[in-house]
Amino acid sequence: MRFALALSLFAALASAAVTAAANAHVDTRPQVSIVANAHSFAATGLRNLHAGYVDVTVRDAGPLTHGAGLIRLDDPGMTPARAAKIIAGDNLPAHLGFTLLGGVPQLSHGQSWHGAFKLTPGRYVFFDDGENGKGMMRPFTVGAATGTSAPPRAVGTVELRDFAFVWHLPKNWNGRGIVEVPNRGAEIHELTFIKVHNQAEARKWSAILAKGYPQGPPPKGDPMTFAACGQSPGQTSWVKLHLEPGIYLAVCLFPDPKTHKPHTALGMLSTITVR
Numbered sequence: 001m002r003f004a005l006a007l008s009l010f011a012a013l014a015s016a017a018v019t020a021a022a023n024a025h026v027d028t029r030p031q032v033s034i035v036a037n038a039h040s041f042a043a044t045g046l047r048n049l050h051a052g053y054v055d056v057t058v059r060d061a062g063p064l065t066h067g068a069g070l071i072r073l074d075d076p077g078m079t080p081a082r083a084a085k086i087i088a089g090d091n092l093p094a095h096l097g098f099t100l101l102g103g104v105p106q107l108s109h110g111q112s113w114h115g116a117f118k119l120t121p122g123r124y125v126f127f128d129d130g131e132n133g134k135g136m137m138r139p140f141t142v143g144a145a146t147g148t149s150a151p152p153r154a155v156g157t158v159e160l161r162d163f164a165f166v167w168h169l170p171k172n173w174n175g176r177g178i179v180e181v182p183n184r185g186a187e188i189h190e191l192t193f194i195k196v197h198n199q200a201e202a203r204k205w206s207a208i209l210a211k212g213y214p215q216g217p218p219p220k221g222d223p224m225t226f227a228a229c230g231q232s233p234g235q236t237s238w239v240k241l242h243l244e245p246g247i248y249l250a251v252c253l254f255p256d257p258k259t260h261k262p263h264t265a266l267g268m269l270s271t272i273t274v275r
């Protein structure tokens with residue numbers, strides 16, 4: 001009897017484990033991998049994509065820095081080349097004709113970025129607008145939804161607003177986990193972390209960035225962690241972060257069309273401590 005009870009208990013535990021595993025698989029998403037080589041993108045997972053959430057990994061395998069921003073081409077006449085030209089220009093028109101979903105603006109050789117997006121049906125392109133990009137683009141299309149999918153489970157949220165970051169992260173956040181980054185403003189925003197060595201350096205760089213784009217070299221080392229590049233209003237990305245303990249400036253360096261200053265000069269500048 002006792003043995004039978006133990007067995008049925010074990011069975012109940014096993015079925016609980018199976019249920020937990022099944023729940024964990026509810027948020028299984030298609031996986032897209034983008035590898036930036038010296039002069040081209042290699043991609044897997046872009047064929048037969050359907051509307052819903054998708055996980056994206058970007059890796060820079062080339063010798064130069066590369067980025068991979070994701071845009072949806074909304075207007076019928078909008079092409080990847082036209083969109084890239086508009087983005088590279090100094091003044092963005094009020095009507096873009098495309099939507100910026102985010103992504104990573106810059107990776108060095110060997111670095112990776114992990115994130116997730118919610119895709120609606122349409123035409124898309126991953127593009128590298130960095131100076132080394134030379135128009136590197138990878139177009140793809142997304143069809144109608146064929147099932148349901150869920151966004152990644154996030155440890156917290158960093159809201160992008162006009163013009164501030166609003167933080168909803170765990171107390172004593174350890175710098176790790178997937179962070180939800182919604183743009184709740186009316187402007188395009190981005191999110192970058194800059195590691196500084198101490199509070200004095202944080203104050204120094206905050207004062208510089210509150211005035212405009214910095215002149216001269218950035219803080220020593222490799223201090224930049226790019227979380228989200230340009231994201232249109234209403235767009236959300238989910239970014240996997242792994243920030244080492246330390247002090248960081250969170251900045252939006254997107255240019256304000258009126259003043260030509262970065263959004264840090266308008267208030268998108270925070271100091272956060274990772275423990």
Ligand SMILES: [Cu+2]
Binds near residue numbers: 188189253254268
């Ligand atoms: Cu901004």
